[in-house]
Amino acid sequence: xxxxxxxxxxxRAAALxxxxxxxxxxxxxxGLALRAVRRAVRQGIDGVGTxxxxxxxxxxxxxxxxxxxCTAEVFYxxxxxxxxxxxxxxxxxxxxxxxxxxxxxxxxxKSLEKELVAExxxxxxxxxxxxxxxxxxxxxxxxxxxVWQNSTENTKFQLAQIKHVKQVxxxxxxxxxxxxxxxxxxxxxxxxxxxxxxxWHPRHGVQVTQDSQKPKHTSx
Amino acid sequence: xxxxxxxxxxxxMLIPGKHSLKLQYDGDQVFHVVPETFQQVQHLQHxxxxxxxxxxxxxxxxxxxxxxxxxxxxxxxxxxxxxDSLDQxxxxxxxxxxxxxxxxxxxxxxxxxxxxxxxxGYVYTQYHPMEEIYQWMTQIxxxxxxxxxxxxxxxxxxxxTMYYLQISQPSDKAKKIIWMDCGIHAREWISPAFCQxxxxxxLQNYKSDPKISRFLQNLDLYVLPVLNIDGYIYSWxxxxxxxxxxxxxxxxxCYGTDLNRNFNSSWGSIGVSYNCSSEIxxxxxxxxxxxxxxxxxxxxxxxxxxxxxxxxxSYGQYILTPYGSTTEPPSNSEELMDVAxxxxxxxxxxxxxSYKVGSTSLILYSNSGSSRDWAHTIxxxxxxxxxxxxxxxxxxxxxxxxxxxxxxxxxxxxTTIIDYVDQKYxxxxxxxxxxxxxxxxxxxxxxxxxxxx
Numbered sequence: 001x002x003x004x005x006x007x008x009x010x011x012r013a014a015a016l017x018x019x020x021x022x023x024x025x026x027x028x029x030x031g032l033a034l035r036a037v038r039r040a041v042r043q044g045i046d047g048v049g050t051x052x053x054x055x056x057x058x059x060x061x062x063x064x065x066x067x068x069x070c071t072a073e074v075f076y077x078x079x080x081x082x083x084x085x086x087x088x089x090x091x092x093x094x095x096x097x098x099x100x101x102x103x104x105x106x107x108x109x110k111s112l113e114k115e116l117v118a119e120x121x122x123x124x125x126x127x128x129x130x131x132x133x134x135x136x137x138x139x140x141x142x143x144x145x146x147v148w149q150n151s152t153e154n155t156k157f158q159l160a161q162i163k164h165v166k167q168v169x170x171x172x173x174x175x176x177x178x179x180x181x182x183x184x185x186x187x188x189x190x191x192x193x194x195x196x197x198x199x200w201h202p203r204h205g206v207q208v209t210q211d212s213q214k215p216k217h218t219s220x
Numbered sequence: 221x222x223x224x225x226x227x228x229x230x231x232x233m234l235i236p237g238k239h240s241l242k243l244q245y246d247g248d249q250v251f252h253v254v255p256e257t258f259q260q261v262q263h264l265q266h267x268x269x270x271x272x273x274x275x276x277x278x279x280x281x282x283x284x285x286x287x288x289x290x291x292x293x294x295x296x297x298x299x300x301x302x303x304d305s306l307d308q309x310x311x312x313x314x315x316x317x318x319x320x321x322x323x324x325x326x327x328x329x330x331x332x333x334x335x336x337x338x339x340x341g342y343v344y345t346q347y348h349p350m351e352e353i354y355q356w357m358t359q360i361x362x363x364x365x366x367x368x369x370x371x372x373x374x375x376x377x378x379x380x381t382m383y384y385l386q387i388s389q390p391s392d393k394a395k396k397i398i399w400m401d402c403g404i405h406a407r408e409w410i411s412p413a414f415c416q417x418x419x420x421x422x423l424q425n426y427k428s429d430p431k432i433s434r435f436l437q438n439l440d441l442y443v444l445p446v447l448n449i450d451g452y453i454y455s456w457x458x459x460x461x462x463x464x465x466x467x468x469x470x471x472x473x474c475y476g477t478d479l480n481r482n483f484n485s486s487w488g489s490i491g492v493s494y495n496c497s498s499e500i501x502x503x504x505x506x507x508x509x510x511x512x513x514x515x516x517x518x519x520x521x522x523x524x525x526x527x528x529x530x531x532x533x534s535y536g537q538y539i540l541t542p543y544g545s546t547t548e549p550p551s552n553s554e555e556l557m558d559v560a561x562x563x564x565x566x567x568x569x570x571x572x573x574s575y576k577v578g579s580t581s582l583i584l585y586s587n588s589g590s591s592r593d594w595a596h597t598i599x600x601x602x603x604x605x606x607x608x609x610x611x612x613x614x615x616x617x618x619x620x621x622x623x624x625x626x627x628x629x630x631x632x633x634x635t636t637i638i639d640y641v642d643q644k645y646x647x648x649x650x651x652x653x654x655x656x657x658x659x660x661x662x663x664x665x666x667x668x669x670x671x672x673x
Contacts, residue, residue: 006576006583015612033613036574061613124460125347126619158612160461182461184615186536187585189478189499191461 003040010040012156013052017072019147019157020087021058026141026206028134029101031061038069049078050153060096061137068093076153084149102202105134109175115167116177122161135165138206139179142198145208146183156186163193174199180214192216245320247296250276252316253306255286263309264290271298293320344417345623347409350380350453353445356416357383364423366390374514377467378450382514387422387441396645397522398638399600400530401444401515404479404591406451406462407616408534410608410626415445415532417627418634431635435642439527448479448511461616465509469496477503480533481587482512483594486545491587502589512591519595527641528602529595530634535615536584536607537575539564539633542596544580544587552601553579559640560604563633570629573609580605602641606630 003010018034025032039055052074060066072089109116121136122128128136143159151157160182168176176199183192193214199207255261265281267273274293275281284290294302306313317323342356361370367389373382388395402415422441426432446452450466464476474496481492487506488494495501507513519526539560542550550556557577564575576583580590584607596603609618609626618626 004578004582006578008583008585011583031613034611122614122617122619124456124617126614126617126622128619158615160615161617184461184612189463191499 001042003042005037005040008156009042009153010037010052010054012151012153013040013074013076014054014056014072015156015158016085016148016151017052017054017056017070017074017087017089018058019144019151021070021072021089021091021144022141023144023148023206023208024089025091025095026137026144027098027102027202028105028138028200029098030096031137031140032058032095033061035059035067047078049076051075058091061140063096066096068095085151087148099202101134106175106202109167112167115169117166118162119164120161121165135177136162138177138198138200139165139181141206142179142196142208143181143183143194145206146181146194146196146211149211154187158184158186160184160191168197174201174204176200245293245324247299248320249294249296249299249315250317250320251290251292251294251302251306252314253290253292253311254288255284255290255311257286260309260311261286263305263311264292267302267305268292271302273298273302291316293317342420344413344420344627346620347413347623348416349456350446350449353412353416354383357385357445360385360419360423367423367426368419373444373518374510376448376450376511377465377509380449380453382444382447382449382511384442384444384518385419387419387436387443389426389436391437393438395438395440395525397440397442397526398528398530398641399442399444399519399526399595400532400634401447401591402532403446403452404448404531405533406448406455406464407460408532408608409455409616410534410618410623411532412446412452413623414608414627414630415443417623418631419443419445421631431639435638438642438646439638441638444515447515450511451476463499464501465511467503467509469504477501477509479509479511480531480591481589482507482509483516483589483591485543485590485594485597486588489588490545491585492589500587506589515591516594519600520598523598523600526595526600527645528604528637529592529600530604530606530637531592531595532606532608532630534608534618535610535612537573537609537611538583538605538607539575539577540580540584540592540605540607541577542579542603543593544585544590545593547579547581549579550596556602556604559602559637562640563636566636567629567633570632571625573625573629575633602637604637606633 014034014037022032034056036057037054038057041053043051045051054072054074056070056072058068058070069092070089072087075086077083118132118135121132139162140159147157162179162181164180166178168178170176179196179198181194181196183194185192193216194211195214196211197209199209253264255264261284265284268275268281276293277289277291278284357370361368367387369386370383371386373384375381400415402411422432426436448465451462451464454466455462464478466475467477468475478500481500481502484506488502491500492502493500503509507516541556541560560577564577568574580587592603592605608630609622
């Protein structure tokens with residue numbers, strides 16, 4: 001069934017697909033975001049789940065004029081809350097090459113004497129220092145994993161802020177960061193703190209090796 | 221002599237009107253030359269055409285004659301060059317007017333520079349804490365007292381005063397009302413930023429912008445820059461992502477009602493939580509919150525005059541129509557959608573930002589108790605919720621560089637809606653002469669009469 005692309009079932013599935021793409025294609029040097037939903041088709045499969053076919057327009061966070069088309073299939077499993085939806089996607093055309101930016105960030109972190117530590121990215125006013133931008137984009141990519149794993153047809157997640165990040169020094173070639181992020185869920189309007197351990201290497205992509213929802217402490 | 225003054229006067233009339241060229245004549249000089257030979261005439265004609273000098277007498281270059289008076293206005297940067305050139309060609313001259321602007325200023329009442337209409341130094345492209353917004357409201361009223369009055373609306377849970385600004389052009393006419401509120405949700409900082417921008421734009425442009433001056437003849441604008449004051453302050457001081465107000469529940473172990481679930485429209489029915497710890501807690505009853513009551517009471521009182529209710533939120537890039545609690549469309553759904561689409565198109569024209577248009581229940585989620593739904597239910601025909609930039613890349617924490625473009629494009633959408641409402645309820649084909657265009661036509665006709673006599 002053809003869905004109006006602006007209606008919520010389409011935009012929720014699209015947000016999930018975009019998050020998955022971010023996880024698979026994002027890096028400290030490259031962030032992608034959903035610009036528009038061009039087309040959405042829903043197909044219910046009795047007793048099994050619901051499938052969405054989506055045609056999306058994605059934009060490069062660092063260069064808003066740069067967009068790519070993306071087709072995706074999202075499959076929500078019926079009733080099963082512990083299984084993440086299945087997502088497959090194809091990107092038409094080429095994404096901006098992030099190798100140089102990735103390598104610069106990699107070398108910079110590897111050469112730090114003290115582990116990187118930071119808080120509140122962005123700050124309350126929305127500012128992100130240039131040195132922290134790759135840290136933010138890495139979280140953006142990694143949060144795609146968390147969003148993917150926890151989405152249903154009734155949720156729409158976005159990364160709202162990085163509360164805290166700490167580098168964990170490793171002896172191997174990977175970089176490791178321990179993030180506490182805040183996710184915004186649109187339907188419930190909740191802000192959900194989440195911890196994630198992120199592994200990254202320029203040639204091996206982003207990996208979330210461990211993650212868990214954190215309790216919301218009522219400050220005050 | 222009179223012709224001369226007539227020209228000065230016409231020049232002066234051109235200056236204040238912002239719809240014409242903004243011309244300044246500081247340091248410009250008027251030269252009086254009487255060319256003696258044909259070669260001098262030729263040189264002067266050459267000078268006028270190459271430097272594009274402004275001939276006051278005669279009007280046309282072809283009419284320059286030896287032995288006849290020549291008056292030329294020379295722009296300040298060219299004064300020395302022209303003097304040198306005249307000296308080189310042994311052409312004597314006199315400086316008739318050493319500074320044209322000075323003369324204009326003497327003849328024409330100085331219009332208040334636009335800086336004086338808005339508080340000097342207030343930076344609209346930054347986010348401001350509540351104390352600064354309070355000060356801003358006072359200053360706006362003081363420097364625009366002929367148009368703006370600050371009104372008491374009520375008090376918040378934490379006993380802070382709520383004010384709205386009324387922008388009203390003095391007139392004998394009975395006016396209708398456009399209501400706009402911002403900051404019902406604390407973390408949506410771009411929303412109060414937009415209300416402030418909106419007020420500033422109206423006050424800076426109401427004389428020169430024909431659309432604004434037209435609708436201000438018929439409509440009063442009521443602007444509430446921050447509805448949820450306690451929450452807004454809390455988001456500055458304690459928790460940037462706070463949403464609700466600050467009412468205490470359960471013996472002070474839990475805080476905050478979602479004000480946009482607290483209005484009396486299908487209250488508590490769908491898209492809410494009855495649990496205080498939820499972000500969409502609808503409160504203990506419809507209008508349980510003082511902030512809700514303050515707004516509802518005023519709107520209820522004036523509802524027969526309110527044509528349009530706008531409430532500004534972020535984020536998502538939507539113009540939302542009723543309802544949230546049902547997919548059943550409102551009675552004027554088609555018209556509401558048409559106008560919203562026009563507004564979204566106008567917005568997109570500025571920077572390409574695309575907004576989705578539709579009812580909350582279809583394109584966002586189900587909710588009940590929203591202010592927008594309540595406004596429509598009590599009879600306000602044009603009720604819209606705006607969700608401003610962006611789509612989630614920054615979300616609530618929109619960087620300050622985006623304040624200006626967001627406000628500029630949103631301004632276009634809002635004025636499209638106000639414009640439509642104005643044209644619908646006050647149809648009028650007559651062209652309104654602005655005072656400056658009227659003045660100019662008067663002067664030019666006077667000048668013409670003298671020339672001919």
